[in-house]
Amino acid sequence: MALAVGMRVLTRALLRPWARGLRVAPGRTGPAAGGGDGMRCFGSPRVLVEPDPAAGVAVVKMRNPPVNSLSLEFLTELLISLEKLENDKTFHGIILTSDCPGIFSAGLDLTEMCGRKPEHYVEYWKAVQETWLRFYLSNLVVIAAINGVSPAGGCLLSLTCDYRVLANNPKYTIGLNETLLGIVAPFWFKDTMVNTIGHRATERALQLGLLFPPAEALRVGVVDQVVPEDQVQSTARSVMAQWLAIPDHARQLTKTLMRKPTADRLLTERDADIQTFVRFICRDSVQKSLHAYLEKLKQKKG
Numbered sequence: 001m002a003l004a005v006g007m008r009v010l011t012r013a014l015l016r017p018w019a020r021g022l023r024v025a026p027g028r029t030g031p032a033a034g035g036g037d038g039m040r041c042f043g044s045p046r047v048l049v050e051p052d053p054a055a056g057v058a059v060v061k062m063r064n065p066p067v068n069s070l071s072l073e074f075l076t077e078l079l080i081s082l083e084k085l086e087n088d089k090t091f092h093g094i095i096l097t098s099d100c101p102g103i104f105s106a107g108l109d110l111t112e113m114c115g116r117k118p119e120h121y122v123e124y125w126k127a128v129q130e131t132w133l134r135f136y137l138s139n140l141v142v143i144a145a146i147n148g149v150s151p152a153g154g155c156l157l158s159l160t161c162d163y164r165v166l167a168n169n170p171k172y173t174i175g176l177n178e179t180l181l182g183i184v185a186p187f188w189f190k191d192t193m194v195n196t197i198g199h200r201a202t203e204r205a206l207q208l209g210l211l212f213p214p215a216e217a218l219r220v221g222v223v224d225q226v227v228p229e230d231q232v233q234s235t236a237r238s239v240m241a242q243w244l245a246i247p248d249h250a251r252q253l254t255k256t257l258m259r260k261p262t263a264d265r266l267l268t269e270r271d272a273d274i275q276t277f278v279r280f281i282c283r284d285s286v287q288k289s290l291h292a293y294l295e296k297l298k299q300k301k302g
């Protein structure tokens with residue numbers, strides 16, 4: 001039932017004008033294309049997929065410049081790429097990384113949550129929910145190669161992965177900083193963080209909107225490994241090999257066992273969660289906070 005709802009959201013998204021033609025955007029043969037067996041990079045305008053069929057792995061590169069903000073279009077393209085890889089028996093694992101220098105993802109796209117109509121907020125929030133559910137419950141091994149800053153929704157996306165490797169650069173902070181924007185991390189953001197670093201550490205991190213630099217992120221457990229910047233991709237590949245050495249069915253069932261209760265909570269409260277989001281985001285005070293935050297970002301330049 002829940003899956004059917006998810007499929008409807010995805011199918012509706014695919015029917016949108018901007019989603020047409022996204023299914024295959026054939027490109028050059030990937031550098032990671034498994035010794036020239038002819039499998040090409042594919043993807044969409046904002047998501048580049050570099051397949052390595054020999055290893056059963058695809059590198060999924062987010063490229064929604066300037067900051068990989070998670071817009072509706074971008075989320076839809078990410079979902080399409082994930083679905084395509086999940087439906088292709090060649091692939092057992094994904095490395096999720098960024099093609100935007102210094103930025104993994106700036107999180108949810110603030111312009112999707114500012115000055116729009118309630119119907120838009122409903123559509124956007126469904127896509128955010130769907131992305132979280134799909135990545136969190138993916139049967140594939142998903143490893144985040146975090147090569148840039150990763151606030152809020154960017155951090156959440158990495159938390160859906162099975163393992164996080166972060167580049168050791170003090171600028172590459174990571175965390176759920178929603179309170180700094182005057183907004184509140186929804187319960188499933190919070191649950192994902194609690195499952196990763198525990199209740200007390202989450203309580204502190206979320207209330208204070210902490211963005212952890214690499215050493216702190218490793219200490220608290222937001223990431224699993226911190227490595228020099230030029231070793232992020234190779235480390236993600238070695239870790240992937242380790243995870244893929246485990247019998248797939250046993251690993252997948254264990255993942256489901258661990259994650260299903262958390263996902264089920266959102267699945268059973270999905271509509272209520274949308275209503276809560278729309279009510280919250282439509283408040284004058286919240287809109288003012290978000291506008292002010294966006295303005296601050298823009299003025300930073302000048």
Ligand SMILES: CC/C=C\C/C=C\C/C=C\C=C\CC(=O)SCCNC(=O)CCNC(=O)[C@H](O)C(C)(C)COP(=O)(O)OP(=O)(O)OC[C@H]1O[C@@H](n2cnc3c(N)ncnc32)[C@H](O)[C@@H]1OP(=O)(O)O
Nearest residue numbers: 069106107108109110111151152153184186277280297298
């Ligand atoms: C009871 C409660 C019930 C329910 C809960 C209800 C609601 C919860 C709702 C939402 C949860 C949201 C989670 C989120 O993800 S919110 C987004 C949080 N993200 C951030 O705080 C990051 C903001 N960005 C930055 O800090 C920086 O941009 C940077 C560090 C990522 C990169 O810095 P740079 O110096 O490299 O680049 P900038 O000049 O700052 O930015 C370039 C360009 O991009 C625009 N931009 C940046 N971030 C975003 C974004 N998240 N969305 C949209 N646009 C973004 C920025 O404004 C610049 O635009 P211009 O070039 O000036 O036009």
